[in-house]
Amino acid sequence: MFWITAMAFVWGGVAGLLIPRVAYRLSVPWGEASRTACPAGHPLEGIGSGWLGLARCTDGDRFGPNTFVISVVVAMVCGVLAVATGARPELVVWLLLVPIAVVLAIVDVAVHRLPDIVMLPFVACALVGLGSAALMPGAGGSWRAALLGSLTLGACYLVLFLINPEGFGFGDVKLAPALGAVLGWYGWGVLLIGTFAGYLFGALFGVGRILVRRAGRNTAIPFGPFLLAGALVGILLGSCTV
Template sequence: MVMDLGGKEALLTAAAVVYGAVAGRLVPRAGYRLSVEPEEPWRSAGPCGHAVAGWLGRARCGVCGEGYGPGALLPAVVTALVCGALAAVVGARPELAVWLLAAPVAVLLAAVDRSVRRLPDVLTLPLAAGTAVLLGAAALIPGAAGSWPGALLGGAALGGGYFTLFLIHPAGMGFGDVKLAVGVGCALGWYGWQVLFLGAFAGLLLGAFYGVALLAARRAGRGTALAFGPFMIAGAWLGVLAGGAAAG
């Protein structure tokens, strides 16, 4: 019996949701270890004093069971929703594998930036390089809906744009945002310049709305530094969804 197209798409989406939930449950420990101030070493022990075993898994001590950092439920739910939406919109095209591999890293980056307003090189640089290389491989597979040169140009353009903003106002933007912009630009540029502009603008708009909301609620002042990485990542996700839908 041959499964119809709708059934295959539903199965792919369900598999992506399960994958996202599993991957999301593995990021809290890394999030705890990486959420430190600049120049500080990565955390190697929990608040209980016991050593943290490895990088992947729940943020819970394997010796005494004490939890540290955020729980695993929220990252699992967020990553599952992100991956499920990508699979539902992009479908079984080669670039979907790249998006699914990048999604847990992006969720981890957003969590670390939200916690300590820092985007570690150990995540941003591999994300940018991995996205560029894997999209190059995806472009060689029949059925790919994007352009690898467009991805490379997108990474250079968005990275250059954020670098310019950093030079103009370094107090308002960290250099980690510039490095993240390279990976974000590669992902968005894969689907073309319109998607690149859409995703970049969406990130800026989401960040602006959040800042205005904090000011209105008197939870922040005009000079308050905000973590911008989560909004860049959210904008990139929306842009990739739009690009995947248009390519379908």
């Protein structure tokens, strides 16, 4: 168990080093192309057409979110998930999803959008990954429940969007199938708790901003990070109760 946790922690730390560059490139308003240069105007070069690499330009200046903080946070989340999940096969899926989820959260906070270039791999990784995990011995959840959770939460979020498109973003609708899958994997109870936790986090944040007079009742907030945080709570709860 120690080695699994240690490997998860290292994986999170290394993955976290690469997140700031990706998040910086994607933190642009909807409809605009991703950034191809650092704030100083130097072209971003590196592996994968400049997507992979540290958030540094050619003159050594850093850009984007703080690399050290992101790396530590991702490492800690991965380590906690490893402790909670143990050696069950779904742990691999959780560890793959965490860096993608952090990118989505950072971009949503920065520009209030969840880019498809990250969203689609996130959904595919959740659904295909859990389907593969279900075929392996020792899996702690149900692929059927994950699929039903994905369809159910996706449908519910779509209805909410159709009812109030100004108060519920379509990016959250596209995020719902992945969240429904990872929460549904451990059962309907975890799905409900994880979803409620996400809304609770978002509501507390919104109320807190109103109380400190930094927002009004109609001020839009990035909801994706709170939904993702709620999913993390659900996963940890489900992992510990299997």
